[in-house]
Amino acid sequence: xxxxxxxxxxxxxxxxxxxxxxxxxxxxxxxxxxxxxxxxxxxxxxxxxxxxxxxxxxxxxxxxxxxxxxxxxxxxxxxxxxxxxxxxxxxxxxxxxxxxxxxxxxxxxxxxxxxxxxxxxxxxxxxxxxxxxxxxxxxxxxxxxxxxxxxxxxxxxxxxxxxxxxxxxxxxxxxxxxxxxxxxxxxxxxxxxxxxxxxxxxxxxxxxxxxxxxxxxxxxxxxxxxxxxxxxxxxxxxxxxxxxxxxxxxxxxxxxxxxxxxxxxxxxxxxxxxxxxxxxxxxxxxxxxxxxxxxxxxx
Numbered sequence: 036x037x038x039x040x041x042x043x044x045x046x047x048x049x050x051x052x053x054x055x056x057x058x059x060x061x062x063x064x065x066x067x068x069x070x071x072x073x074x075x076x077x078x079x080x081x082x083x084x085x086x087x088x089x090x091x092x093x094x095x096x097x098x099x100x101x102x103x104x105x106x107x108x109x110x111x112x113x114x115x116x117x118x119x120x121x122x123x124x125x126x127x128x129x130x131x132x133x134x135x136x137x138x139x140x141x142x143x144x145x146x147x148x149x150x151x152x153x154x155x156x157x158x159x160x161x162x163x164x165x166x167x168x169x170x171x172x173x174x175x176x177x178x179x180x181x182x183x184x185x186x187x188x189x190x191x192x193x194x195x196x197x198x199x200x201x202x203x204x205x206x207x208x209x210x211x212x213x214x215x216x217x218x219x220x221x222x223x224x225x226x227x228x229x230x231x232x233x234x235x236x237x238x239x240x241x242x243x244x245x246x247x248x249x250x251x252x253x254x255x256x257x258x259x260x261x262x263x264x265x266x267x268x269x270x271x272x273x274x275x276x277x278x279x280x281x282x283x284x285x286x287x288x289x290x291x292x293x294x295x296x297x298x299x300x301x302x303x304x305x306x307x308x309x310x311x312x313x314x315x316x317x318x319x320x321x322x323x324x325x326x327x328x329x330x331x332x333x334x
């Protein structure tokens with residue numbers, strides 16, 4: 036089977052490398068960044084700059100870009116892959132977007148004779164590299180069947196949420212409410228502890244052994260402890276994703292005060308110039324409010 040991954044970023048690279056290792060799959064990768072293409076090519080994959088240069092007859096395209104606008108450009112735009120896809124090929128779209136945007140893309144795919152799987156993912160960089168993503172998917176039986184070799188190589192768990200595109204993204208948006216609030220809460224706890232005189236690493240070691248721990252605290256706060264702002268997932272991602280939470284909540288007349296407050300904290304960090312750094316550094320908003328020094332800044 037001829038497959039492609041569009042977007043060789045933090046999540047896409049892991050997925051692409053697992054597809055390279057899977058038997059029976061010819062895997063190409065697409066990314067405008069030379070370093071990403073070089074890494075993928077060094078692993079034995081075919082790397083291209085534009086989706087329009089993917090191998091002809093590609094039967095499945097896993098799309099791990101940022102948002103619906105990038106998906107549309109990568110598939111249906113002037114440099115998109117649609118002309119390179121085999122008839123009946125499946126688009127496995129894992130960019131986070133509004134549910135109505137997923138429905139619109141699915142409609143355009145169907146018009147062009149393509150299958151569409153609304154398939155956002157969770158699991159982080161580690162899950163992607165381990166082929167252990169959780170996929171929240173919606174689409175036709177035919178789309179699931181065509182996508183199965185790709186999902187088998189990249190995911191630990193695939194949830195089938197039904198035939199209607201948009202249901203996968205609805206679930207992802209709800210999930211991102213939790214993820215964003217948990218990161219903000221983790222940063223708040225770390226900042227409060229530092230302000231009150233608890234040594235940061237001691238605070239971390241205690242929390243991860245106690246009832247207050249969360250996956251996000253345990254995963255993200257080491258980045259703060261190590262003063263490592265390398266973006267596995269950036270502050271800007273949660274500016275976008277918590278914005279989607281607010282849009283979904285308004286559309287169903289649902290109050291979401293915790294998500295709204297967390298969104299404002301990420302916006303504040305972005306306004307301070309930290310939008311491109313790791314999302315754990317939403318803690319910079321608390322730093323600005325409290326005057327604390329973070330690990331690595333002492334003295």
